[in-house]
Amino acid sequence: MPMVGRDAELKALAALLDGPTEQSGILIEGEPGIGKSALVEAAIAAAAVAGLRVLRATGLEAEQNLPYAGLHRLVYPLRRGFDALPARQAEALTTALGMSDTSGDPSPYLVGLAALTVLADAAADRPLLVVADDVHWLDPASADALAFVARRIEAEPLVLLCTLRDGGAAPLCDAGLTTMRLDGLSDDEATALLDHAAADLPAPVRRRVRAEARGNPLALLELRTAAAELTEPTAALPLTERLERAFTARAATLPAGSRSALLVAAINDSDSLAETLTATGILLDQPVEPEILEPAAAARLIDIGSGTVTFRHPLIRSALASTATADDRRRAHRALAEVLGALPNRRVWHRAAGTIGPDDKLAAELETTAEQARHRAGAVAALERAAALSASPELRAQRLLRAAELAVDSGRRDAVERLVGLARTLALTPRQAATADWLLSGFDDGMRESPSRIAELAATATAVAADGYHDAALRILWGAAMRCFWIEPGPDTRRTLLAVADALPIAADDPRMVAIQAYVAPFERGDRVLRHLRALVSITGRDPEVDRFLGSASLQVGAFDLAADFSTAAAPGLRAAGRLGLLPRALTVQAWSLARLGDLAAAAPVATEAAAFAQETGQPFMHGLAIAVQAEIAALRGDFPQAVTLTAEAERIGLAAGARPVLATVQLTRGLIALGEGRFDDAFADLNRLHDPRDPAHAPFLRGYFLAEQAEAAVRAGQSEAIQTLLRELTPAAALTPSPALHIGMRYAQAVFATEAVDERFTAALAADLRRWPVERGRLHLAYGEWLRRQRRVVESRTHLRTARETFDALGCTAWSERARVELRGAGESSPDRSLDARDRLTPHELSIAQLAAQGLTNREIGQRLYLSHRTVSTHLHRIFPKLGISARGDLAALLPTLGGTNS
Structure with missing residues (x-):
């Protein structure tokens, strides 16, 4: 069968396979039957001719609740290479694929990095084409791992080819793949295809098929055989329904036994022929042989292989399942459950699908399955189904809220809102109601909520604490305190939060309590917070998340040196554990603090990494803050055009929801640009916006930390009276807190504006x-x-x-x-021109790699730190060496002598 109307697409695929290419791969999008699979087959054939190795996985609707099922099919052929992986990667990958006895939930980022390493190593031996069909049906764990790989393909002889159905969603949509959009064939192209495939059809029937297909190649080919049986569909009938009718019309002509076997195969989460036949026998109450499926194979609905039964197109599977009666589906699920006695995790799912009404025993089994799940998405689905089977409203709510909590960890906001909404239809206990409130506020740190929400959370925390749930109350308070960073709730609300915190029986040096007080009252509680921070900074071996809390607390009280220390300590542990949701937060604090301290060489690569990870993990406002830090670094380096570009991008993100720290850092950068360009009036005006409560850039905890820049601008702009007024306003705060940044700024301002005893100041x-x-x-x-x-x-x-x-x-x-x-x-006195050093010649990303190489790390170790393949690291180093005028990595230490300990 020739491919009609796809010459441009075939050419693009050939270019992808020819390499080298700037593309990491192609994502083919289009409606069912539009020709995605045909293009994939053409690419696979071309890859074979070109000598590429092909690895392939297909998303199956029935396997969406089986974590890493798709990744298993993809990388299992490379299992001999698992032994060469670093130990943590090997453990994560083999655990994810069920190839080790290790329990627990492997870090999805370590799994992704392991998959990237295995694929890159295989590609080094022979160029590799990785094919992922129907990624909208891939289990979420596999989809996340493939997206991780796609984002990091740079120098490897490795490309991805994926297909996605219209309306489908997948992490690969945002993974940097080139989108290839497939539209329907033109009338001439459709006529040409029918001329070849259905020349014997009467002209009226051919016209009818062409009109119904609307350029969809699969519909053209399938409807030609069904046109005589189908009644005329209505004009509003969606295309997918027309195709399902075509498929089910063909299945309707099969013997009853074959139809039963087809339904079992359609709802089975495996392609095992033995399972399908045994379950069909249970369903029909008689033994069956493979011949029962031969009519379906003859009708080109399925392919029967060596021990497998697969559908010729995924749409056939969904058509058969969706058009069966609910009772028939339940009976088929129960039959499969009987077959799967030795596979309890799969068995419980089929039992659940075959059950009507409450079943507490089955719900408890599903809850156990959820706790044992290696991926959050599977656990969420299991708990949601367990909730539906729960007889007790309290248990149902508990399981829905637990599912929502796991969905928060996965970053699935839509699922959280839906699950919490379901829970709220029930009579919730006070603790459950508080949990629901906390869960809904867990995304974006409450940025899209009203400031009044902070007071509501304070009241909720009080009620929860009164019931004895102190840890839950502290978690709710932390959520409220985080909002005080991004938005300004007003002094009354801040005092309320402090009162609630003070009433909790939690140790004063608990990192969460220290951070809450720093966020809520950075000046009023600054002395107390700084004493705790200085006592804690010398302690090592903490959980990296605790160091992240302490780094954030240090930033709030203007101890940028401590903030850099704590966040630098947190980053390696978060990175090693693959906790990339928290890592960009630690990195952003680290970069922000290092930039304020003037360590631009260390801050630049950290800020670049923070921005990339924040974007990848769906944290838009942290992404905006990291970009604002990049802009500040560019301004300090004198690269004003780049600083202007980055401030505009950061401001766009910050203004979308009034993210005050982002906008404050933007105004600081604008002030630095104006100072550097000699526009002192502009500099003063830009920086003065930080002190205007009506301005979206007003950030109370930051306004006292940029005094040196403000005073510098004021001296040259003739704004002595304005700066003196500001110093008087900040004097009470300075009396409360020993904040280093505040006092350094005040001493500078008092010195430059002194009219007497200037030398002494x-x-x-x-x-x-x-x-x-x-x-x-x-x-x-x-x-x-x-x-x-x-x-x-x-x-x-x-x-x-x-x-x-x-x-x-x-x-x-x-x-x-x-x-x-x-x-x-x-x-x-004359001065020699400033000569560019090694750091000026490299991009922040290159500098990050060079710094690690200068410390003596191998390419694999650098790749593990930065979540890159070691081959990508090697390629970057080969680009770095000519820029620095060196030929070996041993020369890096001499060029970058002061940076060895700054990169985490």
Whole structure:
């Protein structure tokens, strides 16, 4: 059968297989029967001619609740390569595929990384085409793993080819694959196909088939055999229903026994011929032989292989299942359940599908299956079905809410809303009602909710605590505190939250309690929070999530040095465990803090990674904050065009829901750009927006941490009175908290605006402990040197200006280092041009790889850290070496001597 009307698509597939290509693969989208499978078969044939190895998996509707079923079919042929995997990857992959006795839920990201490594290694021996048909029916665990692989294909001789039905959703839609959209054939193309395939049909029948098919190739071919039996469908009948009618019309002509066997095969979650025949025998109450399926094979509905029965098109399976009566489906499920006595996890699903009404024993078995599930999606489905079988409303609600909680972990907001909605139709206990509230607020940190919601959560936490559920109350309070970071609820609500927290019998140094107080009252509780943080920072071996809490708390109270320490400590553990939902949060805090401290070389790759992981894990506002940090770094480096581009992108994300920290960081960056370009009035106006409660960029906890930039702009813009007013406003807060960032900024502002005892103020500011704050120290030297030169104390000024220049050169803060050079020239001393160092020649992603290589890590170890294949790492290093003028990785340590410990 020739392929009609697909010349452009065949050419694109040939280009994909020829390589090298910038594409990681192609996602073919279109309605059922439009020709996706035919194009895949053509690509597989072309791959065989080109010498590529082909690995293939097909999503099956019946296997959607079997975690990693699709991935198993894909990588099992490569199982000999599993032994070469790093230990944690091998354990995760073999556990996911049921090939080890290890219990527990493997990290989906470690499974994805292991799959990437195995595929990349296989592709190194022979170029590889990975085919995933009907990804809308892949089990979610396999779909996530394939999307992970797709996003990271760079230099490997490996491409993906996937197909997706119209209206289907899959993680692969956002995995960077090139979309190939298939539309229906034109009238001329449809006529040509019918001329070849149905030349014997009468002209009126051919016209009818062509009109009904509407350019769908499968419909053209299938309806030609069914046109005589089908009645004229209505104009509004959807295409998929027309095709199902075509398929079921052919099945309706089969003997009754064959139809029963076909239904069993359609609802079975396996292609086992033996299972289908045994269950059919139970259904018909008599032994059956494979011959019972021969009429279906002759009708081209199925293929019978060696021990398998497969449908010629997935639509045939769904058509048969959907058109059967509910009673027939239940009887078939019960028959299969009898066959699967040795496979309890599959058996319980078929028993559940074959049961009407409550069955507490079966519901308990499903709940056990959910707890043993290796992937959250399977557990969610099992718990939802268990809830439906529960006789007790309280148990039903409990199982629905547990399913919703697991859906939160999976990032499935639609499922959470649906499951919580179902639970709320029942009479919930106070604890269950509180859990429902907490679950619904778990996404986006409540960004899309009204600020009044924070007070509601405080009341809920109080009620839950009164019932004795203190840990649950603390979790609810943490959710409310997080909202105080993104949105401003007002002082009354903040006081209410503090009162609830204070009433809980939770230790004051509990990391969650420390973080709650830091988020809710960064100034009022700053002293207490900082004492706990300084006591905890020297303790090692904590859960990385605890370090993430403490890093966030440090950021709130302006201890950016501690924030960098805690978040840097958290990142490796989160990365190693594959907890990529939490990792971008830790990385963003790390990058934000390092940028404020002036460690741009370390901050840049961390911010890039944070932005990528936040986007990949569906955290839009954390993605926006990471981009805003990237913009700040670009501004500090003097790359103002790039900074402008990134601020616009971050602002677009932040304005969508009023994400104040994102917008505040955007305004800081705009102030830095204006300062660097000498637009001091603009700089002051940009930074002043942070202090206006009516402005969306107003972030109360941040407004006191950018005082040095504000004062610098105010000096040159003639805004002495405005800055003095601001300092008076912040003086009460400074009396409450020893926040390093706040006090460093106030000392700087007081020095540059002093009219008497100026030397003493600058000397006192420089005498403070600024060992971890080099950019602030450099800024003080620059301002002091400028003041001394204006006082005609030129010789004294040179020492400070020279120190500022050297500091900013080392940090890469180009705009300030150029200002120091200008001032030095005015003081009669020339400065050599700043030479580009190794860090300036690399992209942040390349710098991240180079830093790890400089530490002596192998390509595989770097790949494990950054969730890349080791071959991609190798390709990047070969691009890095010429940029740096070196030929071996051993030279990296000399070029990047100060960066060895900064990358996590």
